Amino acid sequence: MASIRKRVLPSGKVRYDVTVTKRGAPRLYQSFDVKNHAMTWARETERDIERGAWRGTAMAENTTLGQLLERYSTEVAPTKKSARDLQNRARRILKHDIAKLPLISLSPEHLAQFRDLRLKSTVRLGGPKGKTTRQISGQTVRHDLALIRAAIRHALREWGLVLPGGDPVQHVRLPPQSKGRERRTEGDEFERILAGARSSKSPKLAAAIEFSVETTMRRAEVCNLRWKDINFERRIARCRDTKNGDPRDAPLSARATAVLQSLPRRDGDHEELIFGMKPGSYTQAFNRVIDRLGLHDLRLHDLRHEGTSRIAKKLNGNTMALAKVTGHKTLSMLQRYTHLRAEDVATLLD
Known part of the structure; x- marks a missing residue:
């Protein structure tokens, strides 16, 4: 059976903690901001256990996005043509707070915040400090999100990852594609x-x-x-x-x-x-x-x-x-x- 407990955080935000206890599966926990979402998850989880379709979310709960990207960089990226670029991109993402989030908690909102933060960032191009920086392009951020999506989808297919809401990247608006560069050498x-x-x-x-x-x-x-x-x-x-x-x-x-x-x-x-x-x-x-x-x-x-x-x-x-x-x-x-x-x-x- 399922139980739902309302909890008020110090910030005043309300959370609904769900516990599902059912023979044939370990005791399951999940927390939601909306009570209806908590009730829906409880019903669906109980139904999945009853028909033998339940799959545990232990990996999603115990694995951060950073750990997933590190595994993807080690096991999958080397098989790709752009292995070095993928590994370098993963290392850059690992420097952001989003990499510390457990996969079970990774939401479209988190990814949207990461997207907006990246779009405001700058990168150095070399040369004198302070004179050779440019803003991160939308295309770069699209590649960042594409790597996160690829790692999550590979884990869903191959590594037993279970995310109740599916791939969160699919619900995030991608930045518009950058205008193609037209730079050519001029004069001498x-x-x-x-x-x-x-x-x-x-x-x-x-x-x-x-x-x-x-x-x-x-x-x-x-x-x-x-x-x-x-x-x-x-x-x-x-x-x-x-x-x-x-x-x-x-x-x-x-x-x-x-x-x-x-x-x-x-x-x-x-x-x-x-x-x-x-x-x-x-x-x-x-x-x-x-x-x-x-x-x-x-x-x-x-x-x-x-x-x-x-x-x-x-x-x-x-x-x-x-x-x-x-x-x-x-x-x-x-x-x-x-x-x-x-x-x-x-x-x-x-």
């Missing part, structure tokens, strides 16, 4: 970046930057290229580690080929990494150059935008050929990366 910025890279401590940084723009490859594709992946006769590079997991052959421009041919290599070592950098190291080295030049609004991934827009102009609107270069599978995604300047388009109208 690209030449200054190359010059700064040549004078840096990374011997192949300038070559990697120029190659990235010439091929529009993502940083992981660039950093994972080995000499065995290059066919100079056919002028193609075999990208084995792509974002969607499907290997592809990327065409090489004359300049991209020349960049590769200018690099030193060990005789007979076809497994040697061409640029000798890990993706994270590439980003850090690029950011150091950008900081020294004072271009704090420019990111490494913007090189892909720059390269795509340059090649789009060269190909004179041939989207199929452009997609072959960039590896995009849909026109909508390709359009996000193509930012032709109005003056560039004007010259095509002559």
Whole structure:
């Protein structure tokens, strides 16, 4: 049978504590703000026990959101293409108070508060303190909530997690998607970046930057290229580690080929990494150059935008050929990366 006890907290808030005692199941407890919710839970729990459909909520009561994210990072994230990004994102969420909440107590209200707090936060981009911060984007917060949702849903399917209200993230309004970045290098910025890279401590940084723009490859594709992946006769590079997991052959421009041919290599070592950098190291080295030049609004991934827009102009609107270069599978995604300047388009109208 079930019993409901009304309790007044020191703050004046009223809580309704429910105890369900039924043969065939341990004594169950739950607390609610609304009496009707307490009565509904008691009836449904008793009915589930009677028909053998009851599942315990011990995991939800004894596991915090932070503990769930840590387990997900250890057991599930390594199987994903974006493992490092997922693990870094989980570590950032663990710094927030919401990570301390037991899963049984995690509500849409808590998640909405977390969302709003994140949207008000800022992140440093490097450079002089106080001068290179920007507000967290809505897209970043969408990714945060997506990770929480993925961890909870995986636990519901695979780890025996039971949440009486189901996945709480599904009831939270997501921030609007951020406007796609349109940042490209202006004036002599690209030449200054190359010059700064040549004078840096990374011997192949300038070559990697120029190659990235010439091929529009993502940083992981660039950093994972080995000499065995290059066919100079056919002028193609075999990208084995792509974002969607499907290997592809990327065409090489004359300049991209020349960049590769200018690099030193060990005789007979076809497994040697061409640029000798890990993706994270590439980003850090690029950011150091950008900081020294004072271009704090420019990111490494913007090189892909720059390269795509340059090649789009060269190909004179041939989207199929452009997609072959960039590896995009849909026109909508390709359009996000193509930012032709109005003056560039004007010259095509002559």
